[in-house]
Amino acid sequence: MKKPRLKIGVFGISGCAGCLLSVLFEDCFKQIVRLVDIKAFPMIKEEGYEGDFDYVFIEGTVCFDEDIMALNALRKRAKKVVALGSCACTGGVPSIKNFLDQEKVMKLVYPAHNHLKTEPPTPIDQHIKVDYYLPQCPPDKQEIVEFIKCIAQGREFKPYRDPVCFECRRKGNVCLLTKNEICLGPITNGGCNALCPSHGVTCYGCRGACKDANIKAYLAMLKEMGYTDAAMHDKMNTFAGLQFKEQEGDASKWLEK
Ligand code: SF4
Ligand code: SF4
Ligand code: SF4
Incomplete structure (x- = not known):
């Protein structure tokens, strides 16, 4: 009997959606839909699936309380979590704020939104366990495809480690x-x-x-x-x-x- 395809979810917290878009590029998406079963992808699919996932891919930086709540909820539903892109893996551009006077930043960059309650911007592994990292801003489409091929075929994914x-x-x-x-x-x-x-x-x-x-x-x-x-x-x-x-x-x- 044919093995069922892995159940995948692709989600974003605070981010620019560039990583999600990388997954959607024709040359990437066409290959991965054949290999895995994309159960949830709020950017392109209506929400409705409430089950568990084998793998959840998450874009974005933790900048708000809501991001932490979303991460915790996704972690509970996923066997494995993949940090997708620089923001999720290392904090990305939003994490620059950690090195500046945070109040000054809020006043200069968001003068009309000083009511926003923000968290110091952090990568997702500071809040939940992350199993795999696909870094880069935006992430490399070939690397996404290679990763999905590995998990679909039961092969080990080897991240590049040299400088x-x-x-x-x-x-x-x-x-x-x-x-x-x-x-x-x-x-x-x-x-x-x-x-x-x-x-x-x-x-x-x-x-x-x-x-x-x-x-x-x-x-x-x-x-x-x-x-x-x-x-x-x-x-x-x-x-x-x-x-x-x-x-x-x-x-x-x-x-x-
Ligand atoms: S890593 Fe780059 S492309 Fe992805 S959400 Fe962050 S800024 Fe956007
Ligand atoms: S050279 Fe590679 S790692 Fe360095 S900024 Fe460019 S894409 Fe990122
Ligand atoms: S060889 Fe030089 S230019 Fe190339 S990545 Fe290293 S430091 Fe940068």
Whole structure:
């Protein structure tokens, strides 16, 4: 008898919906609908399914109490949870707020919405158990398809663990550090095929901090190149500041004076 297809849900909390859209691109969606049974995807399907899931994919950052409630409810219904995109995996762009004066941000960015009760923006694994991570902003469609193929075929999904520089050097790109630009490639997880440096743009760390990166040595090198602490940390805060900060091990230096 044919094995039933895995039951999947694709949801978003506070985010821009770019990750959800990545799943929906024709070349991605056409392949995954054949492999799994998409039971819930509020962006494209009417809600109504109330059962459990084998896998739930979640986009977005925790910014409000409602996000935490939504996460807890989804966790209870899912055998496995997949963090989809930088926001869910590392906090993404919203997590920049952690490194600024939060009141000042509310007044400057949301002058008409000061009544909003917000949480410090955090990745979803600070609130619920996460089983898999598909980082990047937006996530890579091929990686989403590969992940779904793995789970559908019962194969182990192996996340890319080498820094962006590995793929960048393999492609023969001229290193942007030699042009005196801050590139986060040496301390960032690869797997994007060095997307940004291959187009002459420095890496902003959207795939998260490489676990064995020597961040102190990296920062010392940037200092020798003439960069200030503020310039380095501004760059590192863009997508994965919370992770880089944790790895650097000295939180105080990151906070706005
Ligand atoms: S990771 Fe990027 S594309 Fe996905 S929700 Fe966050 S900002 Fe949008
Ligand atoms: S450009 Fe960036 S990613 Fe490429 S080798 Fe240099 S530091 Fe590494
Ligand atoms: S090069 Fe860096 S910022 Fe660009 S996609 Fe890769 S990890 Fe993200």
